[in-house]
Amino acid sequence: RKEVEQDPGPFNVPEGATVAFNCTYSNSASQSFFWYRQDCRKEPKLLMSVYSSGNEDGRFTAQLNRASQYISLLIRDSKLSDSATYLCVVNSPEAGSYQLTFGKGTKLSVIP
Amino acid sequence: SAVISQKPSRDICQRGTSLTIQCQVDSQVTMMFWYRQQPGQSLTLIATANQGSEATYESGFVIDKFPISRPNLTFSTLTVSNMSPEDSSIYLCSALTGTNYEQYFGPGTRLTVT
Numbered sequence: 024r025k026e027v028e029q030d031p032g033p034f035n036v037p038e039g040a041t042v043a044f045n046c047t048y049s050n051s052a053s054q055s056f057f058w059y060r061q062d063c064r065k066e067p068k069l070l071m072s073v074y075s076s077g078n079e080d081g082r083f084t085a086q087l088n089r090a091s092q093y094i095s096l097l098i099r100d101s102k103l104s105d106s107a108t109y110l111c112v113v114n115s116p117e118a119g120s121y122q123l124t125f126g127k128g129t130k131l132s133v134i135p
Numbered sequence: 136s137a138v139i140s141q142k143p144s145r146d147i148c149q150r151g152t153s154l155t156i157q158c159q160v161d162s163q164v165t166m167m168f169w170y171r172q173q174p175g176q177s178l179t180l181i182a183t184a185n186q187g188s189e190a191t192y193e194s195g196f197v198i199d200k201f202p203i204s205r206p207n208l209t210f211s212t213l214t215v216s217n218m219s220p221e222d223s224s225i226y227l228c229s230a231l232t233g234t235n236y237e238q239y240f241g242p243g244t245r246l247t248v249t
Contacts, residue, residue, distance in 0.1 A: 055236045066227055066240040067178070069136075110177065114236050121166055121236055127177040 029126035046094040046111030055114035139241035158228030163208035166231035184211040
């Protein structure tokens with residue numbers, strides 16, 4: 024069974040802290056990797072794609088380790104508005120299905 | 136990216152009835168999907184909506200229960216048939232776009248079956 028595993032948290036961090044989320048995936052054929060953010064009672068929203076070389080978008084840095092089948096998301100200088108559930112998502116385009124497999128999410132609460 | 140709308144945003148339905156959810160994308164997309172999210176759980180793929188052909192269903196989901204239409208490259212419907220309380224969930228439409236196979240989601244339809 025193809026799976027994506029995340030620490031469910033919750034992570035409770037003060038404003039300004041740096042927090043890191045980790046994710047492992049079981050399907051070595053996976054080709055695309057994403058972090059989504061989901062606010063309570065809202066749809067998931069794409070936060071960033073994760074590239075092999077690692078990528079950064081402002082306070083957010085994502086890294087991929089294919090050998091270890093491991094993805095990470097680092098959030099620096101946490102804001103109250105960062106409070107959400109962060110979903111690790113892996114795409115495994117086998118047989119043309121382009122199916123996304125979602126982790127169960129890591130809940131982050133940034134506290135004043 | 137893609138902007139996706141869904142109708143209705145929520146509904147309360149009686150057991151045994153059916154509800155059709157509509158999904159509209161603001162641009163033509165190659166692939167559309169339907170997901171279900173139970174409270175406190177992650178997303179589960181129901182099916183891939185194929186334009187001009189029958190949808191491709193995931194294990195545990197069947198066409199008789201969740202018929203799907205996709206008449207063109209911007210629109211799809213999901214029907215939840217003969218509903219039971221176990222069908223209470225959030226149903227999300229998504230569209231595949233971009234060169235990195237990114238998926239964007241509609242706002243979801245919150246269904247409660249009584």
